[in-house]
Amino acid sequence: MANGNRILEVEGLxxxxxxxxGVVKSVDDxxxxxxxxxxxxxxxxxxxxxxxxxxxxxxxxxxxxxVVAGRIVFRGTDLAHLDEEAMRAIRGxxxxxxxxxxxxxxxxxxxxxxxxxxxxQAHEQISDDDARxxxxxxxxxxxIPSPEQRLKAYPHQFSGGMRQRVAxxxxxxxxxxxxxxxxxxxxxxxxIQGQILYEVQKLVRxxxxxxxxxxxxxxxVAGLADEICVMYAGRAVETGHVxxxxxxxxxxxxxxxxxxxxxxxxxxxxxRQIQGVAPxxxxxxxxxxxxxxxxxxxxxxxxxxxxxxxxxxHSVRCFRPHLEEAAA
Amino acid sequence: xxxxxxxxxxxxxxxxxxxxLLVFLGVYxxxxxxxxxxxxxxxxxxxxxxxxRLGLDRPVWxxxxxxxxxxxxxxxxxxxxxxxxxxxxxxxxxxxxxxxAFVAMLISIFVGIPLGIWAGFHPNSVSxxxxxxxxxxGFSLPNxxxxxxxxxxxxVILGWLPAGGRGDQGEFLGIRSSLFSLDGWSHxxxxxxxxxxxxxxxxxxxxxxxxxxxxxxxxVKFARAKGLKSRRVVTVHVLKNILIPVVTVxxxxxxxxxxxxxxxxxxxxxxxxxxxxxxxIFVLDRPVIVAYLMIIVFMFIxxxxxxxxxxxxxxxxxxxxxxxx
Numbered sequence: 001m002a003n004g005n006r007i008l009e010v011e012g013l014x015x016x017x018x019x020x021x022g023v024v025k026s027v028d029d030x031x032x033x034x035x036x037x038x039x040x041x042x043x044x045x046x047x048x049x050x051x052x053x054x055x056x057x058x059x060x061x062x063x064x065x066x067v068v069a070g071r072i073v074f075r076g077t078d079l080a081h082l083d084e085e086a087m088r089a090i091r092g093x094x095x096x097x098x099x100x101x102x103x104x105x106x107x108x109x110x111x112x113x114x115x116x117x118x119x120x121q122a123h124e125q126i127s128d129d130d131a132r133x134x135x136x137x138x139x140x141x142x143x144i145p146s147p148e149q150r151l152k153a154y155p156h157q158f159s160g161g162m163r164q165r166v167a168x169x170x171x172x173x174x175x176x177x178x179x180x181x182x183x184x185x186x187x188x189x190x191x192i193q194g195q196i197l198y199e200v201q202k203l204v205r206x207x208x209x210x211x212x213x214x215x216x217x218x219x220x221v222a223g224l225a226d227e228i229c230v231m232y233a234g235r236a237v238e239t240g241h242v243x244x245x246x247x248x249x250x251x252x253x254x255x256x257x258x259x260x261x262x263x264x265x266x267x268x269x270x271x272r273q274i275q276g277v278a279p280x281x282x283x284x285x286x287x288x289x290x291x292x293x294x295x296x297x298x299x300x301x302x303x304x305x306x307x308x309x310x311x312x313x314h315s316v317r318c319f320r321p322h323l324e325e326a327a328a
Numbered sequence: 329x330x331x332x333x334x335x336x337x338x339x340x341x342x343x344x345x346x347x348x349l350l351v352f353l354g355v356y357x358x359x360x361x362x363x364x365x366x367x368x369x370x371x372x373x374x375x376x377x378x379x380x381r382l383g384l385d386r387p388v389w390x391x392x393x394x395x396x397x398x399x400x401x402x403x404x405x406x407x408x409x410x411x412x413x414x415x416x417x418x419x420x421x422x423x424x425x426x427x428x429a430f431v432a433m434l435i436s437i438f439v440g441i442p443l444g445i446w447a448g449f450h451p452n453s454v455s456x457x458x459x460x461x462x463x464x465x466g467f468s469l470p471n472x473x474x475x476x477x478x479x480x481x482x483x484v485i486l487g488w489l490p491a492g493g494r495g496d497q498g499e500f501l502g503i504r505s506s507l508f509s510l511d512g513w514s515h516x517x518x519x520x521x522x523x524x525x526x527x528x529x530x531x532x533x534x535x536x537x538x539x540x541x542x543x544x545x546x547x548v549k550f551a552r553a554k555g556l557k558s559r560r561v562v563t564v565h566v567l568k569n570i571l572i573p574v575v576t577v578x579x580x581x582x583x584x585x586x587x588x589x590x591x592x593x594x595x596x597x598x599x600x601x602x603x604x605x606x607x608x609i610f611v612l613d614r615p616v617i618v619a620y621l622m623i624i625v626f627m628f629i630x631x632x633x634x635x636x637x638x639x640x641x642x643x644x645x646x647x648x649x650x651x652x653x
Contacts, residue, residue, distance in 0.1 A: 055549075088556075088557065090555070091555040101546060104545060105550040109572075122556045
């Protein structure tokens, strides 16, 4: 491998759900790369396939869904073709995941220590006492006060922010190479969001862990990510360095997203928004999925645009990208 | 917890008192036992004597009052028919019913829950659908017909098992029960299966529905994301969550099985309390009916209390002491 620091390389990933109503192409040609210690922001609105992308990497796509094409190369191994036991050994140990709703991710009927110790013992031959000590240290590390007592508590005895800290502590237990965080701050208060963001950023940096931060909130990734991958209707429509994507978006959709951020709108004016609604995943128009909402769409957009790289290190899936501004 | 239990026990006394009144009035209303107990050609004098002997000439509130007084002393009255204490009659037959109910519930739990889990995990497979179809059959078959078929097949045609009766009882630690002898088991197994089939179908459907509900939960996915073996995910993360509703229903059903095993006991000539109550109703043996109902109400109260306690053990979010009645 050319790059020794390369943690993850996703190439042409397609994850489809074979439902009775038809094939839902939740992820349809997504590619990105991630180096050691890097943070990738995976951005898109609900149903754009960003969570499914995360689950595809974890090998946790449930039937009727499955990864139908593409490569997920993690430290030189293609996860897409790994058997369940080998995948299980990687899950939680080398790749960990944090979920959106901390109220739902911890099992309500099991104590915190049970849930942490089992996570350790799933991958290591370790005594209960040693595992408990490690769990305690991990809780302390994410800023939970008196971790020794809190180990004996049940999830409902924690606040939402504290639960998310527990989930993060569990994710960090094995010092994974990669953490996939699926909107981990969306369900939290704004003040807690800031704290969690700060903690994750700090911990990831300390341990050199690569991070995929899945979110619909561009303003979150703007301050956090190194790279951004914008998804629309299952397709990666724009990837690039965070500054390039935010300051000089090439795709009309990314541009619309950025313009919709309220703080970017002038006071007293109606907020700008993207016209129309996202297409239903079962009835995508042929060609670019964004064409119906796109102010720049023309006849060419009825055929599928491929990813191109009009600017070095900044790729876009569009026939009519905003190159004029990018050049300026 | 202790406060909760004490409060529940006090509430239970109120429930018992109210039930006793309802039961007493209800039974009083359904006819005159003297008409059945003495021969039709008895003289008016004999008739009056019998009524006086049974205390039926006194006003109903007086009868009720003396019933309450006796109840407080642990005396539930004497059977008109057997001329024995009603409580003794019931307690004599209760072990037979209890062992039948016990085995039936064990069958429905230890067969029903695994089948339900399997069907929940493989809802579209042939086996999963087969289990669900079977559970519908188990639900729909009339209990008496099903019992007769069991007797036909296993007792009459195959001749493997006896058709009825209780068989020999073994003794273990001073307790006599069919459970401690092979002959007892051979008599027990058919009625137990007959009684279990309906409950088993219920447990299967309930378990499956709950598995379907728990599986898409984030905590199951998170458990898998931690790299746990699927065996642990199923037996700890899923099972402990589905047990909460299943335990509730099984507790209530246990009471039902004990109280209403009438049909099965009748078909298999099982000498339990179900058969006793039916016979007593036929001859309007009031003290036995009342005593039976009182014991059943008491049993339901105890079972509900146990279920509540078990519930709090399974679900940490339930704090018994915090509940205000």
